[in-house]
Amino acid sequence: MSERFTVLGAGIIGVCTALALQRDGHQVTIIDRNEPGTGCSFGNAGIIHTGGCIPMATPGILKRVPKMLLDPEGALVIRWRYLPRLLPWLFKMLAAARPTRVEEICRALAHLSLQARSAYLPLLSEAGASALLRPRGELYVYRTKEAFDAEAWSMQVRRGFGIPVEDLDANAIRDLKPALSPNYQFAHYQPQRLYGESV
Ligand SMILES: Cc1cc2nc3c(=O)[nH]c(=O)nc-3n(C[C@H](O)[C@H](O)[C@H](O)COP(=O)(O)OP(=O)(O)OC[C@H]3O[C@@H](n4cnc5c(N)ncnc54)[C@H](O)[C@@H]3O)c2cc1C
Numbered sequence: 054m055s056e057r058f059t060v061l062g063a064g065i066i067g068v069c070t071a072l073a074l075q076r077d078g079h080q081v082t083i084i085d086r087n088e089p090g091t092g093c094s095f096g097n098a099g100i101i102h103t104g105g106c107i108p109m110a111t112p113g114i115l116k117r118v119p120k121m122l123l124d125p126e127g128a129l130v131i132r133w134r135y136l137p138r139l140l141p142w143l144f145k146m147l148a149a150a151r152p153t154r155v156e157e158i159c160r161a162l163a164h165l166s167l168q169a170r171s172a173y174l175p176l177l178s179e180a181g182a183s184a185l186l187r188p189r190g191e192l193y194v195y196r197t198k199e200a201f202d203a204e205a206w207s208m209q210v211r212r213g214f215g216i217p218v219e220d221l222d223a224n225a226i227r228d229l230k231p232a233l234s235p236n237y238q239f240a241h242y243q244p245q246r247l248y249g250e251s252v
Contacts, residue, residue: 063089103170104216106163110150163214190244194237201239
């Protein structure tokens with residue numbers, strides 16, 4: 054039976070939800086206070102994250118924080134004035150980094166992301182946008198064996214979900230990416246990921 058639905062937000066989530074409802078024969082209205090696709094969905098990296106199943110918070114993250122904060126090129130910057138407001142979120146993030154919780158999160162993410170490719174392709178085809186997709190692998194590169202080994206567990210988790218990951222040495226990296234700096238001696242390569250334009 055056809056019903057009427059209202060979807061709030063015309064980003065990728067709202068639009069995909071609306072399309073799925075429409076496909077099932079329902080009438081859908083999308084409401085957004087801004088132009089469609091101008092929120093977070095506008096400025097992302099455009100990766101269709103097939104096999105992305107590792108959360109940001111992982112066991113041992115607390116130990117890595119001081120080094121990240123001291124590194125001017127590190128991935129983490131904290132505005133200290135903002136810290137009191139940030140603390141509750143940080144505590145939740147630490148709780149989410151417990152090994153048992155990480156396991157649950159990995160499973161949930163894998164369940165979602167392994168379907169991303171097959172779910173997304175028909176949508177792109179219907180929109181005449183298939184040409185925007187570039188099927189490429191994903192290469193994680195490391196300068197040291199230590200850094201390579203530190204990621205071994207996350208690659209093992211991916212493999213456990215059937216996501217192929219190859220270990221590459223310096224020669225194999227150069228074959229794949231000749232222009233990459235020779236500083237990178239080790240890599241993990243995930244051949245199945247799809248790259249496209251952001252929405
Ligand atoms: C730097 C960066 C890189 C990323 N790279 C990737 C990537 O490579 N691959 C990937 O899969 N994901 C990536 N992401 C994540 C991805 O972009 C988001 O998960 C996704 O865009 C979220 O979509 P959304 O529809 O939920 O949100 P949005 O695109 O932000 O849409 C939400 C919409 O809701 C509207 N809205 C909100 N509140 C109201 C209201 N009260 N009334 C009316 N309208 C409202 C907003 O105006 C907005 O248009 C990245 C994110 C960032 C920040």
